[in-house]
Amino acid sequence: MEPLSEKELGELLKKWQAPAAPPGLEEKFFPETRRLPWWRWLFSGSVRVPVPVCVIALVILLVSVFATTRTSQAPEPSLREVKFSDFQPVKQLQPRIIRGAYEGN
Amino acid sequence: MTDPEFRAAFHEHKDAIYRFAWRMTNSAAAAEDVAQDVFLSLLRRPDGFDHTRGQLRSFLFGVARNLALKRWREENRWAPLEEERFIAEPVDAARGETAEIVGAAVRALPPLQREALVLAEYEGLSLDEIAHAVESEVGAVKARLHRARENLRRMLAPLKESDKRSPASHGTTE
Numbered sequence: 001m002e003p004l005s006e007k008e009l010g011e012l013l014k015k016w017q018a019p020a021a022p023p024g025l026e027e028k029f030f031p032e033t034r035r036l037p038w039w040r041w042l043f044s045g046s047v048r049v050p051v052p053v054c055v056i057a058l059v060i061l062l063v064s065v066f067a068t069t070r071t072s073q074a075p076e077p078s079l080r081e082v083k084f085s086d087f088q089p090v091k092q093l094q095p096r097i098i099r100g101a102y103e104g105n
Numbered sequence: 106m107t108d109p110e111f112r113a114a115f116h117e118h119k120d121a122i123y124r125f126a127w128r129m130t131n132s133a134a135a136a137e138d139v140a141q142d143v144f145l146s147l148l149r150r151p152d153g154f155d156h157t158r159g160q161l162r163s164f165l166f167g168v169a170r171n172l173a174l175k176r177w178r179e180e181n182r183w184a185p186l187e188e189e190r191f192i193a194e195p196v197d198a199a200r201g202e203t204a205e206i207v208g209a210a211v212r213a214l215p216p217l218q219r220e221a222l223v224l225a226e227y228e229g230l231s232l233d234e235i236a237h238a239v240e241s242e243v244g245a246v247k248a249r250l251h252r253a254r255e256n257l258r259r260m261l262a263p264l265k266e267s268d269k270r271s272p273a274s275h276g277t278t279e
Contacts, residue, residue, distance in 0.1 A: 001195060001259075001262045001263065002262060002265070003255075003258040003259050003262050004257075004258040004261055004262055004264075004265055005258075006254070006258075008265060009254060009257055009258050009261065010226075012203065012207050012261055012264060013207060013211075013226050013227075013257070015203050015204045015207055016204050016207040016208040016211065017204065018123075018124035018127045018128055018227070019123075019124075019127065019133070020120045020123065020124070021119045021120050021122075021123035021124075021137075021140060022123075022133070022137060024137065025119060025123065025137055025140055025141060026115070026119065028141055029115060029144060029148075030112070
């Protein structure tokens with residue numbers, strides 16, 4: 001059997017193609033390139049917030065919490081239920097006579 | 106090596122290193138492992154690469170080559186890396202598609218012939234670069250490459266006969 005020529009060999013070798021590197025290889029070194037489904041972001045995503053915005057939000061939160069606590073601490077009139085048995089006869093009468101001005105003389 | 110430098114090196118060479126490992130190991134999983142270890146070694150020991158001794162590409166291929174040969178050695182403990190009397194059996198042209206037959210023929214070569222052929226034919230490395238990657242003399246690389254081509258010319262000859270008989274009988278996987 002006659003061997004292939006160099007040209008024929010070169011043409012045949014070109015037909016054996018190798019795949020490119022899989023995306024998983026890059027993700028191992030650079031995790032930020034990982035493409036997640038959008039709903040996974042709700043569990044594992046993060047948001048970058050500027051510090052001034054964060055401080056202002058914290059102050060507003062503290063003020064609102066403080067205001068809420070102050071309001072809840074204000075004394076409320078106690079409304080006690082009164083039963084019929086609470087009405088008892090007076091044990092000792094201490095009458096006090098208040099005279100009117102017209103009765104003076 | 107700074108982070109941007111590593112990123113640039115990774116993006117420039119990842120596909121070539123993976124392809125080389127894939128052709129040497131014949132396994133996607135093994136090729137990914139080899140490629141990962143190559144870039145890990147660059148990340149952990151960047152001093153291992155001396156730019157005065159050669160290009161980064163040759164260095165990375167050299168690391169990949171050593172890792173692939175280590176795997177091959179684990180599976181073929183007693184087989185020689187270079188077989189002077191390697192018998193190039195002609196392929197069975199009716200066994201599959203041309204690309205698969207060519208791949209099987211290249212994979213059947215002894216490892217030192219195969220790596221020289223893959224680096225020269227598929228990755229376009231010069232003899233000097235291959236010699237640097239495989240830590241060998243240029244003359245030895247040239248001889249391996251010559252033997253690899255001779256073997257493949259005989260092994261793949263049935264494809265030529267088959268094409269003569271029926272030009273449209275073999276497809277490719279491309």
